[in-house]
Amino acid sequence: MAEVIVIGGGLAGLASAAALAGSGHSVRVLESRRFLGGRATSYEIGTGENAETIDNCQHVLLRCCVNLLDFYRRLGVEDQIHFYRDFIFIEPGGRRSVLRSGVLPAPAHFLESFLTLKFLSLSEKLAVMRGIRAIKAQYKTRPDLDRITMLHWLKEERQPPRAIERFWRQILVSAISEELDATAASHGFQVFRLGLLARRDSYQMGVPSVPLGELYAEEKWKKVGPVEFLLRSPVERIVIENGAVQFVIARGQELRADHYICALPFERVPEVAPGLELDVGDFEYSPITGIHLWFDRPVIDLPHATLLDRTIQWIFNKHEGRAVQLVVSASRSLLEMPRADVIALAIRELEEFLPAAHGAKLEKAHVVKEVRAVLSAKPGLESRRPLSRTKVRNLFLAGDWTRSGWPAIMEGAVRSGYLAAEAVAEAAGQPGQFLLPDIA
Numbered sequence: 001m002a003e004v005i006v007i008g009g010g011l012a013g014l015a016s017a018a019a020l021a022g023s024g025h026s027v028r029v030l031e032s033r034r035f036l037g038g039r040a041t042s043y044e045i046g047t048g049e050n051a052e053t054i055d056n057c058q059h060v061l062l063r064c065c066v067n068l069l070d071f072y073r074r075l076g077v078e079d080q081i082h083f084y085r086d087f088i089f090i091e092p093g094g095r096r097s098v099l100r101s102g103v104l105p106a107p108a109h110f111l112e113s114f115l116t117l118k119f120l121s122l123s124e125k126l127a128v129m130r131g132i133r134a135i136k137a138q139y140k141t142r143p144d145l146d147r148i149t150m151l152h153w154l155k156e157e158r159q160p161p162r163a164i165e166r167f168w169r170q171i172l173v174s175a176i177s178e179e180l181d182a183t184a185a186s187h188g189f190q191v192f193r194l195g196l197l198a199r200r201d202s203y204q205m206g207v208p209s210v211p212l213g214e215l216y217a218e219e220k221w222k223k224v225g226p227v228e229f230l231l232r233s234p235v236e237r238i239v240i241e242n243g244a245v246q247f248v249i250a251r252g253q254e255l256r257a258d259h260y261i262c263a264l265p266f267e268r269v270p271e272v273a274p275g276l277e278l279d280v281g282d283f284e285y286s287p288i289t290g291i292h293l294w295f296d297r298p299v300i301d302l303p304h305a306t307l308l309d310r311t312i313q314w315i316f317n318k319h320e321g322r323a324v325q326l327v328v329s330a331s332r333s334l335l336e337m338p339r340a341d342v343i344a345l346a347i348r349e350l351e352e353f354l355p356a357a358h359g360a361k362l363e364k365a366h367v368v369k370e371v372r373a374v375l376s377a378k379p380g381l382e383s384r385r386p387l388s389r390t391k392v393r394n395l396f397l398a399g400d401w402t403r404s405g406w407p408a409i410m411e412g413a414v415r416s417g418y419l420a421a422e423a424v425a426e427a428a429g430q431p432g433q434f435l436l437p438d439i440a
């Protein structure tokens, strides 16, 4: 069995560690922070009686994220993900609509509830149905989907502006965290094909019922296999000589293994592994802002909902409606805004959607602006995302930004980790298959 060093304890690094340790390889994970999980994590804010563990931002998944669910299964935490059947849309003023699977088989399972949506007119619904049919016909057959934007494609398909804004944008900006005019159509297609059309239940949204960090807490790894975590251990350099990694330097020490997986965010790689000569010049981030609000009384009676026509895109109920987590994906408009103004805007908008928010007293607020949230899924980038194998024979790449076949979200990160683990297993002379195929 091989000795493997994984650099970076985010989902990509952790997934590769779980797959390799599960096959008996001996794995050490070097993580710069004092906790695991990278961009999908939780931490404590406040002190003493006011201390509270929050996620850096609410993370959700769909049932079609089969590799992420497999990773949770390996850690024995899959039952900590609560799946919901209802997608609730709320318009300013409070009118609600529900999208849910009905009695018809896929891909017609949404038809009944889709026709009842109040926020689209009949002609807008017919246009959306035409668009969905076009996705089914063109998925994996139309060759230029990676070169055009989703907005370009929607306009080509004559989608009305309100349908674009209230249906397509509402779903896709949250799923991919990028605006429609900056997202490759191929990613938009994948979300609809796998998430909404493939199976009657593939759209169901999973929300962790515990803070994210608990999902991969160190004690969860005992039954996985031989994995050791070295926290607060930033890797300063991956030293490459004669076409192979010789060692890595962390905390002033030289650490050696047979194989190395570099699972760092893309902007860190050129500095930590200059010998790799990786060009990430075109890679950019799209930001996400999470707004945590605590009130003196319940303000929401739903587990979660998506909010139309305003800045806030999603609201999640925390602590029986007295605390909420709001999410704004592709949140460039909020980056320069002072935190007090972000909070004031959030409260103003909540009052438009939720009658119970009127008069509720804000007790506490916390804003997390993740400027480096996810790789912007812009057209033309897919072929530039690197594969796991590198020109260095014992060094492999993982990370949501590498070419995993998915956008840079949690499923993409886990897929990249499994792909890197497969490459290591093969190089170690014990090939194994860890990646699960997509559901369609």
Ligand SMILES: Cc1cc2nc3c(=O)[nH]c(=O)nc-3n(C[C@H](O)[C@H](O)[C@H](O)COP(=O)(O)OP(=O)(O)OC[C@H]3O[C@@H](n4cnc5c(N)ncnc54)[C@H](O)[C@@H]3O)c2cc1C
Residues within 6 Å of the ligand: 007, 008, 009, 010, 011, 012, 013, 030, 031, 032, 033, 036, 037, 038, 039, 040, 056, 057, 058, 059, 060, 061, 233, 234, 235, 236, 263, 264, 265, 268, 272, 288, 289, 290, 370, 372, 373, 374, 398, 399, 400, 401, 408, 409, 410, 411, 413
């Ligand atoms: C605010 C926000 C909301 C999101 N919402 C969702 C969502 O709802 N659904 C979804 O699917 N995805 C979501 N994502 C995306 C998801 O979090 C990421 O795709 C995923 O976590 C990336 O994992 P990763 O392992 O590729 O990278 P990272 O999580 O960035 O992991 C890299 C790790 O490397 C460590 N590191 C850095 N430098 C060093 C060094 N020198 N030495 C050692 N370690 C180092 C970092 O500390 C980190 O732990 C969201 C992201 C953000 C930021």
